[in-house]
Amino acid sequence: MSKIKDAKIVIIGGGAVGCGTAYQLALAGETDILLIEKEPSVAAVTSAQAAGLVGQVRTSMERTQLAMWSVKTFSDLQKDTKTNPSWRQVGSLRVALNDARVEEFNRMKAIADRAGLETEYITPKVAEEKWPGMNFSMAKSILWCPTDGYLQPYDLTASYCSQSGRRGVQFSVNTAAEQIVMKDGRVTGVVTDKGTIRCETVINAAGAHAFHIAKLVGLELPIVPVRHEYFISVPCDGLTPELPVIRIPDLSLYIRTDVNALLLGGWEPNPLHTDPQKYALGGNPPGIEPDWDVLAKFAEDLIPQFPKASDLGILSVFKGWPTFTPDGRFIIGPTEKVKGFVMAGGCNA
Numbered sequence: 470m471s472k473i474k475d476a477k478i479v480i481i482g483g484g485a486v487g488c489g490t491a492y493q494l495a496l497a498g499e500t501d502i503l504l505i506e507k508e509p510s511v512a513a514v515t516s517a518q519a520a521g522l523v524g525q526v527r528t529s530m531e532r533t534q535l536a537m538w539s540v541k542t543f544s545d546l547q548k549d550t551k552t553n554p555s556w557r558q559v560g561s562l563r564v565a566l567n568d569a570r571v572e573e574f575n576r577m578k579a580i581a582d583r584a585g586l587e588t589e590y591i592t593p594k595v596a597e598e599k600w601p602g603m604n605f606s607m608a609k610s611i612l613w614c615p616t617d618g619y620l621q622p623y624d625l626t627a628s629y630c631s632q633s634g635r636r637g638v639q640f641s642v643n644t645a646a647e648q649i650v651m652k653d654g655r656v657t658g659v660v661t662d663k664g665t666i667r668c669e670t671v672i673n674a675a676g677a678h679a680f681h682i683a684k685l686v687g688l689e690l691p692i693v694p695v696r697h698e699y700f701i702s703v704p705c706d707g708l709t710p711e712l713p714v715i716r717i718p719d720l721s722l723y724i725r726t727d728v729n730a731l732l733l734g735g736w737e738p739n740p741l742h743t744d745p746q747k748y749a750l751g752g753n754p755p756g757i758e759p760d761w762d763v764l765a766k767f768a769e770d771l772i773p774q775f776p777k778a779s780d781l782g783i784l785s786v787f788k789g790w791p792t793f794t795p796d797g798r799f800i801i802g803p804t805e806k807v808k809g810f811v812m813a814g815g816c817n818a
């Protein structure tokens with residue numbers, strides 16, 4: 470077996486975050502990079518399960534600008550006719566059902582305005598023209614963002630890999646990081662099951678294992694995997710891929726079309742979460758079975774807005790453990806404690 474290649478930068482984890490990091494570094498001219506992924510392919514864990522919704526209207530300037538940057542990136546990647554993220558800029562409708570939410574939308578719109586993100590309040594009638602078949606009559610406010618949309622997360626990751634591979638980034642799948650080598654307080658290498666890689670910088674993009682990788686260098690970070698799931702229905706008359714994404718935060722629901730089917734997911738008020746200390750770096754978070762009670766509740770809650778939800782058959786369920794932090798912010802960047810160790814964890818929707 471040939472020795473695994475050394476590299477200036479090693480990225481641990483080939484999900485959307487690790488591959489996106491490789492792409493941005495390559496664009497910035499940094500190409501001596503080796504991305505290692507323990508599974509047989511990239512995007513094999515959380516990223517391939519994602520619904521692919523891209524929403525730029527956020528409660529902080531930082532997140533709004535980050536999402537705007539993402540949209541620019543997806544639009545650039547979409548120009549490649551062969552490998553692209555299947556990005557559809559269909560716009561999004563954010564629906565408020567109570568006064569407190571209307572206030573929140575006003576605050577979010579003010580941030581969007583300051584960030585230069587185009588948004589507009591529209592009437593239920595205009596919303597119904599954009600999404601025929603959806604009843605918006607109970608909406609207290611509807612915020613339209615024309616540059617939002619959705620993509621196919623697996624395609625996005627493949628697109629990042631294709632673009633960064635062309636610029637010289639190397640990928641090694643079936644390669645698990647086991648230890649971080651350090652000398653005099655700085656990173657000097659990564660021990661993997663394929664041998665040791667000498668490097669100057671390690672980027673931890675290990676998703677639900679980012680906690681464990683950080684622990685290898687003595688960092689204990691509050692990264693919590695939280696269960697999330699959605700379903701795709703059987704094909705439904707009247708649905709087309711061009712319909713905008715809808716978010717109804719008061720029902721904790723999000724909706725988009727998937728070809729001519731409905732994709733329906735939600736944020737559970739008390740979601741199942743797991744303690745990363747309960748599984749090892751070499752192990753996995755608990756397996757997830759579809760929670761039919763939760764999925765049925767998503768459909769039931771949507772019936773007043775979309776009566777067809779009452780008898781929609783479910784074709785497939787997607788699920789996983791995206792990671793969250795206590796304050797909801799991402800843990801991104803270098804640490805003073807260990808030179809050359811960079812975090813890209815706790816990244817959620």
Ligand SMILES: Cc1cc2nc3c(=O)[nH]c(=O)nc-3n(C[C@H](O)[C@H](O)[C@H](O)COP(=O)(O)OP(=O)(O)OC[C@H]3O[C@@H](n4cnc5c(N)ncnc54)[C@H](O)[C@@H]3O)c2cc1C
Pocket residue numbers: 481482483484485486487505506507508511512513514515516517518519520521522523644645646647674675676677678697698699750787788789790791792814816817818
């Ligand atoms: C059902 C569902 C729906 C979602 N919908 C959306 C959405 O609509 N929009 C949105 O923005 N987000 C959504 N998300 C969240 C999104 O999927 C995650 O934020 C994103 O995929 C996280 O990417 P990641 O690269 O951090 O993690 P992952 O995709 O999990 O990648 C981490 C990688 O690290 C690898 N790894 C771990 N340990 C090691 C090791 N020791 N050595 C080498 N490799 C290792 C893993 O194998 C894995 O491939 C959704 C998530 C779920 C589950």
